[in-house]
Amino acid sequence: MRTTQSGFPATRRLILQGAGMVALVGLGNLPFGLTPAFAANDKYPEDAFKAKSDADAIKSLYGKTAEPSDKVKLDAPEIAENGAVVPISVSSSLADVTSISILVADNPNALAASYKIPAGTLPSVANRLKMAKTTNVIAIVEAGGKLYSATKEVKVTVGGCGG
């Protein structure tokens, strides 16, 4: 019956265990703190999707700003009767496109969708987005490490983000 020998060693063991735990927890935290910087390319870009404005979202997603380009083609209706379903497509004649993102400027969170385009996939995507009200839709195309954009205003008669 070792446990009944005396209280002292047991307490000492507990203290040592406690210290060990603290050390382990401390080590465990370290990689977590470092991951966002490294894994930004394949992890879900939580911060960018939480950003309120389009400028903040682009900065969070790419860390740089975009220049307008006529090689980015944004197809969106002039007037969307139903803001809950707005068909939007983006394509580009630029070479080496690596990603396409679509933002709706005045939505509660501007970034709507971000697509990764690996080599061999055509720089063209179509989807359907929700729009809260009449505002600009912004298409961002990342090509050869640079950002290019196209903007179009879409008039919304019935918003798709409220009750």
Place this chain on the structure above:
Amino acid sequence: MASTIRVRATSSGDTTEVQALIQHPMDSGYVKDAKGELIPPHFIQELTFEYDGKAVFTADWGPAVSKDPYVKFAFKGGKKGDDLKISWVDNKGQSDTTTAKIQ
């Protein structure tokens, strides 16, 4: 349960065009229900298309993507009869995967 993912992948020439339609509420977290209570956010965050063991298209989505999302893209390669694997994960950790034959 039947799959939530419906896919049509069509090969023509040297490219394959893919259209996908997924059944998902895509709740934004801003909409109220009939009792006036906010419906909590519930939306697909990541959608991946794999062909021949490689990702050919990855979507990161926010809650601004419409309910029952639709997406269309095309990639070079892909032969009739080959498999295309599609999977999604939402913000509640739910997921679904399906495999479609390229036509």
